[in-house]
Every structure is written in C-alpha cells, then in structure tokens.
Amino acid sequence: MATERYNAPAREKHWQKLWEEKNIFSASDDRTLPKCYVLEMFPYPSGRIHMGHVRNYAMGDVFARYKRARGFNVLHPMGWDAFGMPAENAAIERKTHPASWTYSNIETMKGQLKSMGLSLDWAREIATCSPDYYKHQQRLFLDLFDKGLAYRKSSKVNWDPVDQTVLANEQVIDGRGWRSGALVEQRELTQWFFKITAYSDELLAALGGLDKWPEKVRVMQANWIGRSEGMLVRWALDKKTAPKGFSELEIYTTRPDTLFGASFMAIAPDHPLAKAAAEKNAELASFCEECRRMGTSAADVETAEKRGFDTGIRASHPLDKDWLLPVYVANFVLMEYGTGAIFACPSGDQRDLDFARKYDLPVVPVILPPGEDAATFEIGAEAYDASGTMINSRFLDGLTTQAAFEEVAKRLEAAKLGKAPVGQRKVNYRLRDWGISRQRYWGCPIPVIHCEDCGPVPVPAKDLPVRLPDDATFDKPGNPLDRHPTWKHVDCPTCGKPARRETDTMDTFVDSSWYYTRFTAPHADVPVDRDAASYWLPVDQYIGGIEHAILHLLYSRFFFRAISDAGHGVNGHGVNEGPADNGLREPFAALFTQGMVTHETYKSEGGAWLLPTDICFEGDGDSRRAVELATGRPAAIGSIEKMSKSKKNLVDPDDIIQNWGADCARWFMLSDSPPERDVVWTEAGIQGAGRFIQRAWRVVDDLADKAAPGGTAKPDAIGPEAEELRRAAHKALHAVAQSIEGLRFNVAVAQIYEFTNSLSSALSKTGSETSQDMAWVLREAGELFVQMIGPMMPHLAEECWARLGYNSLLANQPWPVAEAALLVDDKITIAVQVNGKRRDELVIARDAAKDEIEAAALKLESVVRALEGRSPKKIIVVPQRIVNVVA
C-alpha cells in the first residue's frame, strides 16, 4: 500500500479529543491502589507557554504515562501560580484588571498545554488567585498565627523601590530584587514573618534523608541554613569607659580556642553599644552613618575596605579580667548575624588580620600549623585558620585546637559568676525568619484586623475569605489596598470598635508552598483533606527548574511542617516521618531539576536583537551565515543563551506544535541532551525529530501489512532471524523502561532509535511472503515498539496502535512484561587483551567455564601473534567480561 505521511497536527487533535472524552487521566479515589504522584512545578500565567515549560511538562508526562501503564494510580495535576507582580504591572500599563489579565492568560496557556497532549487530570486544576484557594490559605495563616509561627515584628527589611514592596532575604540576589533587578534598600518596617527559624535544625537534618534529591540542591539548602557551632561569650566592660547601662558585651564565636589570640573587639554600626557610644561622640556617629549608607551588594562588599573606629570603650578578657581590649565599631560586622559583636583574633582570621595591620593592633599566633617550628613561626600576610597545636595560650599550650575548644568551653561554662552565665555553647544559623508581607494588591490578603485596643486580631473563620476588592485602582504607585476608600475600614471582631484591615498581602511564595497538598483534594472544604493527602503525599516525583533550589523548595519544606504542626498534619505511613513520629515531614520524596532551553542569539547590523523568525540562513556548516529578512543585510550569529524575551532568542511552542506536532516538540526536548543539562534548540534538531516520526510511522505501517493478525497463537518454532528480532525487542523494552525510571530520557530515545534500526532492517529482509514465525514476531515487536514510544510520543503511538488493528486506546494498555529469558544471550562476545591491550574478541557460550575461555583465548591467532613467542605469566579471566593475558 502507498505510505502516506503522518499528519501529526491533525491526528493529534483527534487523539486528544478521545482522551478527554474518555476522561482517562483522572486520578482514582480508590485508596487501595498503589499510587504515584507526579508533579511539575506549576506555571505562572504570564501569557504564553515557553519552551522551558514544554521541556518540563514533557518530562513529567513521560514519567506519569509510564507509571500509569505500570499499574499505578497516578495523580498528575496542573494549576496556576496566579498571584504576582506582572499582573499588577499589566494592570498599570494596559488599564485592565489583574484578575482579567490573569484569567485570560490562564485560558490561553491552558489551551497550549492541552495541545501538548499531556496526561493531566484537569478536574483538579487550581488557581492560587481564586478565593476558593486563598480562603484556605488564610485559614492556614490563622492557624500558624495561633501557634506563634506567624508573627509581626518591626525590623530592617529589603525594600524594592521599583516593585514598591518588601522582599525576603531569599529574594534578594546580589543586592537586587529577584524580579525587578532594582538595587534593594534597607527600611525599618513592621512586617509579618513566618518562623522558619524554629525549623532550622529539622530542615537541615532532614536533608540527609532526601536521597532522591540532587546533591547540589541539598548542599545549597544546607549552606543557606548555615549552621555553625560556637559559643556565646560575655565580656565585662570596663566601667570607666563604658556608656551608662552597659556592663558587658556578648559576642558569638566559633573559635573559642583562639581566645588568647584576641587583639580587639568589633561591633556592628547598628549595635546598641555603638549607638550609645555615638551619642557622645559626633565623629563616631558620622562613621556609623557612613557604614549604614554603604551598599550591601556583592560588588560593594568585595571592594569595601575593612574600616573601624575605636569607641574608646575597653572590654575585659573573660579568661583574664585584667587584660583590657579596645572595642571598635567595624564596617564588616553584621548586626543580623550572631550577636552583632565579635572578638578578633588576627592570626586566625584574614579579615581580622587585615584590620589589625591597618590599625596597628597586636597579631599573636596561637595555632601552630603541623610541621612548623614554634620558634620561627610567624604570621605574614595570611592568617592561619586551620587546626594545629596551641601556642602563646597559657594553659592551652600544647593542646590540639579541638581539645582547646573543649577546654575553653568547660572553663567558661564553669565560671558562672554573678547573675548570668559567662559562657554558653550555642548553635547559630544564618537562616532568618521569612518576611511574607508585601505591599501589593494582587496577592492573598493577610486575614488580620488591627485594633487600637486589641492589637492584631484574626479575622473570624466565618468571615473567610477576606476577598480582594474588585474596584481597586492602579493608576498611582503604592499599595492599591491601602488607598482603597472603604476596604480597610472594618470593626474589630473582638471589641466592635472601628479598626483597620491589614492591607499587606502575602508573598506569592506562600501560595506555592502548599499547592501540591491542595491538589490531593482541591475541592475539600478544609485546607488539607487528611485522608486524601495521607494517601497521595509525598509527591513521588517533582520536576522543575534549579532556580527554585532555595526559594520555593525550602519554603515548601518549612510550610508543610508548619501547617502539620498547626493541625493540618498528614500520615507518613512510615516514610519521611519526623522525629516524634508526627506524620509526614517532607512533601517531595524525589526531586529532579531539569536544564534550561537555550538558543543562538542574533543581532542586526545596527546591534539590535533579532528573533529567529526575523532571519534566514545561507550556506551550512562552517560557512553558515544569517541574513536579516526585512533588510537583506547580514546578521551576526551570537552566543547560545537561555531563551529570553530580552535577547529575542525565542521559539514559540505554538508554532512548533502547529507545524510539527506536539510529539515532535516532545521528542526533540527529550532527545540528545541529558535532562538535567541545558539543551540547545536548533532547527536541525526539530527536523531530526520530525524525520523520526515519519520513519516510525512508515515502519509500523509496513509492519502492519506483514505482521500476523492480533491474537494469533505463538508458533511452536521460531527461526533464528525472527528470534534475533524478538531478543532485540525485549531488550529494548527492558532498557527503555529502566531509562524512564531513572529519568534518563535521552538514553531511552537512543535505545528506541537502536531498536527502530533493528526493526526496519528485519522488515527490509522480509518480502511479500512473510514466514509464519516472522509474521508473529513482527506483530509482537511492533506492539512493543508502539508501547515504548507511547510515553514520549503518545499521539503517534495511538495512531500506530490503531494501524496495528486495535480499537482500544494505547494509553489504557498496561506496560508489557519483558521475557527474562530473552534478555540474556546464550552466546556472548568478550574482549581478549594481551597486556591490557585489546587484541581480539571471542564469541563463546555465556556459561563457559574459566579454563574453557582461557583455552579459546590462547588459541586466537591475534593473541599468539601479540605474545611473540613469550609464554603467558598470568591469565586473568573474568567470565562474561574479559580475558587478559599477561606476558
């Protein structure tokens, strides 16, 4: 029969309609079934999907479809991270409402996702901007508030002057807002915080159990939490020099062992002692002011000189009260870390050393590096911060650094003189509480009412949700909720007096910190349906971008624990449970971070960025040149970069899907590059994928004519050629399954290519008269082939399945079982080496004995030649692997 080209775009619509009609991708409520929860990070509805989404969702879909075929009850939902700044910016620029902008984007993007043929359960769709969602989030907030896990405090915050809102520490990258890129300013504001620091220890310790998370992400989170073990040490202040009311200075150190190397004290410019001292010292006051003005960006910090100012205050050494040290205000000491005060040991810390050299302060070496002589050892330009033997340290001399730490700790702890302990062991974290107040409209309202008499009062549960007013205005900068004429004016729920609504909304990262839980019962009238969540959670495979390594993933790990402890706990079923057996603690059992989609960049002669669709190419290979279509002038081909609007190196998934089909886009995104690495989008790549689709179709089309009808009994005898094809099919099936399990999609693709080669070469050897055994094997191999491509190219697979004569949907077929006997060969090829160099290979029975292999190897002509008459000293035989003749 004449082979027609497979018309992907047309046929894909057909199959998508059928899947939807039969509703086959909805997760079952039957909780006796083995479950698998597959989740890709839900998108922000920015307007249109981009290639990064295609890659992310293609991967998740392969996994979900595969697991479904393997008999799991799969939950594979999709939703929208729908609150956020761009909606408000659009409202300002285009005079639309954030809600209508957002919902219209959702509509568009949902259509695009549907055109990808994803096996999603759309009945569970959620949008975080819907009151149906955020009312539950408000309830969670109130439960956290009740437990003291949400609280208000005044503090210095990161203020983004462009977005006109506060940012969390995690959202400041290199001193700039993560979204706006504006230089962040410091402001003192009263804000709502989540007490993530209450979980520092647990969040850190539990990283060790996340063995299906990338090492990189675990390390990044561990560094972010930043645990250090040290001591709080109290230094008495010299009465004569200290300001009134200050009798001691508490410092934090991780190196109490170096206490005898102390040469000065340093405090942050915002330290209360510094402020007190500055009151009577104008010069000091202006120095502190200067420090505050100094930028906190990476570049500023890098270049900033270590500077200090002697306050005149003297502190007495905790191990020798007659030893007085000067107290400096120093620009490198941070109020936010530890106690905002340090003791400096210049010989053991580079910063302290630089400072000491500058201000001519003593540098006393206290640690002798291994192999150095105490008589000659000196500190030059570099401090020594590693371990060694204690010197110049009185009673510590001769001890190791570790022993000295313990000795000092013991002495300080024992010296509990007076009211307060002088020394105390302390674990310190870099992690700080999560500031969630945002001075924006398009976010989840914080359900609190401020009353002059009663303070912050929770909105009663019956009054939830606190809805955003529809009639806000966006024509002026600042918070539309705050300037709304009526919205914030309410009566106090407790005393009834006129009061004021909280006008801040929650950070949108709160929305995404529990959406995965909501998916398990998206219509429940409580935030978390315990039964549903206990069945479905944890997420078995989470897939998303590395950019969320800290932000979203750390927040989610915290928030899940916090709401669990606030009464929304989930059964752990013995997995990932907390220390006190208090249910599930980790929401994501396995995490996969996929790489970015990149593309060449192009510039016109004038230096403007050009879209790939604005240019055409002349020549190929090394002589390939780009020409700007509009002008006919040559265009410059630039570096390969992440696809972005600013560099215009975008390829629109819609164009690709319409021209090539979703399967083609999916297949290309899955081929070649390992999923965790960046992939370069190329025209050649998409063409290659398109070619393969046609080839696969031709193979199945041809095969369908030659294969035995479905249901034909297996012939008694199968000839060697048919047997070979059978083996290839079952091996490929097994290998593809293994690769998908390991999310090694590029390898699975290669294995499918390889099997396609076997299949088409077997077909080309088969004439019009197909032998009975070959016909039967062709059917089997054809079916397996279609099964293999099913998770990756589901539409084409359905088309092929139908071509093989089936009326059923392939998507409903179970994954076939590979026959174990076909996976191992009777005869295998092993390499033969002489002195470690490969000289030949040997085909021998798989279970051949060692001496049999040895004898066969020694008989090989190439081995005899390589031995050059020498007799073997030793022969290493590893059955099924290798023979190495050592002469």
Place this chain on the structure above:
RNA sequence: GCGGACGUGGUGGAACCGGUAGACACACAGGACUUAAAAUCCUGAGACGGCAACGUCGUGUGGGUUCGAGUCCCACCGUCCGCACCA
C-alpha cells in the same frame, strides 16, 4: 575566598559495580532512486601511518593504584553554577 558540578570525535552525547571508549543522533562525504529536486534507502568516517592485513596514539594536563582506569586516588588547568564581610 568558600562550596558544588563538569571536562569524551566536527557537534549533542553513550559507556551498568574498574573490564571491547565513541552506542544513538546531528552535521559531513560518496552512492542508489528521480528528467530534476525533495523525501527515502545504502555505504563511509576518532587521529596518524599503510594499497591492505594491520600498527601506533587517543576520554583537559601530570602523576599514582591495578592484570586492566573515561570510571578510583593525588596535584594542577579550564568551564559553568551557587553562596559570599557569617565571626
């Protein structure tokens, strides 16, 4: 500065637990089919030498362990990413 990852043909990459390096694909070259093109099919190819059989070299560099190293260990070079005045 600290931490992490990576380095394999012209290109993307494969190689399970230390056992035939370069699977598979892209690009390239030659051939078949065609009036022609496209599409498709076949063939070739790590480098160097050789008509060939074959030989030598070869996984960033230098060393080491081993019968055997892309894989393990040490040092160095390079690229990418994260954090960064954290006491």
